[in-house]
Amino acid sequence: MHFSEDTEPDWTLYVGGEPVGLLSGVEQDMPWMRCNFEPLEGWEAVRALFDLHNEAGRQGFPRDKLSATKAILDRGVELRPSEPGTEAFQPFMIYVEGGKARFRR
Known part of the structure; x- marks a missing residue:
């Protein structure tokens, strides 16, 4: 997904102080916010961590799969x-997979 000139993202996702993606089309699906995700140049540096984090979530966050989630949170996530x-905020939880993202405040 690429934003057109007349479409602006709603949020920019920062990890470790670096912009890694743009979020747009935010829709509320309590307790989650769902949206489109467009990666920025910094995305590749954290993509593998998010892939592992997504997999851990699918498995119910077993103890042996929490290292990626911890690594993401330790770097600091901000929208x-x-x-x-x-105001900017730190989401309670965020998932990014393909061209989609979902987060909780």
């Missing part, structure tokens, strides 16, 4: 808004 006046 920064495109809209002025909206």
Whole structure:
């Protein structure tokens, strides 16, 4: 997915202070927010961690699969808004897979 010139992302995903992706088309599906994901240049540096994190989630987060989740959280995850006046926040949980993302506040 690529944003057109007249479409702006709703949020930018930062991991470890680096922008790694753009989130758009955010829809609420309580307690999750679902959206489209467009990777930025920094995505490849964390993609493998998110792949392992996604797999751990599918397996119910067994103890032996938590290292990727911990590594992501230890680096620091933040969603920064495109809209002025909206505050950045650290999501409780975020998954990114393919061109989709979902997160919880």
